[in-house]
Amino acid sequence: MNRTLSIISKRLGSLVVTLAVMSFIIFMLVEIMPGDVAQMILGQSATDEAVAALREARGLNDPVLQRYFRWVGGVVTGDLGDSIYMQGVSINSILWRKVGHSMILALAAFIIFVPLSMFFGVLAGVKENKPTDSIISFFGLATMALPEFVSGVFLITIFGVQLKWLPIVSVIPIGESLFSNLEILVMPAISVTFVMFGYVSRMQRSSMIQVMHSDYIRAAVLKGMPRKYVIFRHALKNALLPTITIIGMNMGWLFGGLVVVETLFGYPGMGSLLMTAIKTRDVPLIEACVLLITVIFSLSTMLTDILYSYLDPRVRLQGGQK
């Protein structure tokens, strides 16, 4: 328990430092990007005077550090500020709705890819070097190599255009909720599954093979235990450890890194919001999105560590010895 608390407190401490560094880097990176946000907003018809007026109104003429610390001050009190584009519209009102959408998509993908890839990873591991293993490994490699925009188009063509089973785009109809349109989640979730399946199933396969070749499993088999019992009661728990790490490490990507998938399917999540923010140089919005993704990355890594220490007594023991 002490070990777990120690992990949590250390992680939270490093999270704060990471957030501070990340926010500063992002702020500066956007700052040194060529171009001008006021010019971008006003377009070609903008006179110098109009650009100057807009810069002044949005506080863009203040020194960069002043703007940064003003923004940090707001974040500390829970105010993420206003989008540069929308006076009077707080980022909080834009962001959290999209975060909710992304979380639902991530959950849908998680529900599909975790059991699927674990099952096939275990199957490939116990059928090592047999045709089943080869087929699963080949499929895993193929899906891993396919970028989301390729698998997405592939899915759209088959299930959307040809079979007409699923909507081509994942837009929530205006006036309706996501929950009454759950079908829009299927294709983006499968697209994410394609990417994750290869990683997770291959990791599961190799750890399963390693465990199955270990002495204690051999002893259990020689003792005459049924094969299924050995696999499910003795091998699986240990073989899950590396897989859990991989899944945990990718949770951050699942929540905030679905830029390509969300853009391709027109899904109104955080990834597509971040994409829009970057394209329009909406600094406060970029910062808010990136910070949130960093938090999710850090928290998911922390949860993975805690889960890992729970599942592997050796980790707990090492912590105790220290």
Add this chain to the structure above:
Amino acid sequence: MKRKALLVFLIVALVALPIFSGGGKEVKSTEKVIRIAEQVPGLITPGVWDGQVFSMNSSMYEYLVEINVETGELNPVLATEWSTVDGSQWIFKLRQGVKFHDGSDFTSADVKFSLERTQDPKIGHLKKQDFSIMSSIETPDDYTVIINLKEKRPTFVYLFTDYNMAMLSSEYDYANLGESKPMGTGPFMLSQYIPKESVSMVKNPNYWDASLPKLDKILIYFVGDIDASVSMLEADRVDVVPFLTPVIKSRLSKIEGLSVISPYQEQRFVAMNVDMKPWDDNNARLALKYAVDPQILAKSVTQMDLGAGAEYNETPIMNMLAEYKDIPLRGRDIEKAKALLTEAGYPNGVKVELYYASDHPFGKEFAQTIKELAAPAGIDFDLKGYTRDVYLSQYWLNVPTSITGWGGRIDPSMLLALAFKGDGPWNESHLNNPKVNTLIEKITGESDAAKRLEYYHDLQDVFYEEGALLNLQVPYLVGINDRVIDYKQPLTMLPQYKYTDIK
């Protein structure tokens, strides 16, 4: 074990059934609803609005006048009549009984507020320069506005067709609410606005014309990716998608039930900066003009033939306008181009930079085609493509050659003084030709329409011989579902959804 498997199967089937049955889901309603997919907007408050969300703003706000798509004439909207004696004083009579969406009356005070707002330095109004010729605004009664100008401007009324000149309520806090709760007198009222995601608008029950609008609702999706928008059109999730490219047009043309229309054209200018080499010599400018084959240029850039969706000339006047003088195309003559370039002092050819906005429709295609066409004449363009904001903020107006997009103006004089007069703030080519300057002054100040037309023709002759401009007119493409009836969008770019109906 079998029972467990059966249970799992049943659970999966129960979850999957509603999901997979949703593919062909359709909303059945007696309401007439049009669905639109548009770009994610920047600012939406008129005055500092760069033109995204045309559908939203043109439906929610209104203008004193509008362009009649069929005749090209001005239709009365919030102004019922207007008059001027010599162009220096304008009297507008306003429509009575018009109400803003918040229930307040539309009066001359609102017109005065909207006009004075153009000159407010805190706003940075994009029409500040155009309306700076106003010397005073009088409102003798609630429905009369008298605008006195510092100089004669016989076509002043056309300035009110600009998309940033919507009439706003003098009592509404646009500074803080314009971006979140926009409000005007238009045929549709805001119902729900989800920033960066969607807008829902409903018919204005108090609209001054009881027969309009024909639709009950307008639903607009803000979609960042044009391909996703097109997919929505193909999947019958939306009825209208603007800003299509020629490639997408070809794709959509093959799909039954969809059409791609071009309600108007935009301009793409190649500006040769006469303060820089080699364009300081008119022979070099003529060499480029002779090197260009307009038909190849149009076909390559727009995938359309000249006269069938694309147009070309060497003047600032669009071919579709009444002011255009039909000067025959000079025809491609590479030998003549080479001779002219030699005469300009470049017998071995010349390398020159060409800047353009690579993310602006037709920009990249235009730059690459011009480079290919000019090469045989010895003009070697060094292409410099940047994103539009970088191009506009860092290079535009200060480079040897540039390609810039310009919207059309129903009254071409609106652009002449700004972009083609020697002291114009957007004079890309830096041309300071006394003949051009004088003719532009005559055009903007002449009340006699016949004389004005004469000046326009003279101006085009000067540009043909001495100008520093190539003007390719490219189609603005909109994909629509065939159920949409009467989609109207004039040169002002503002769709007129109040006239639109849906089957």
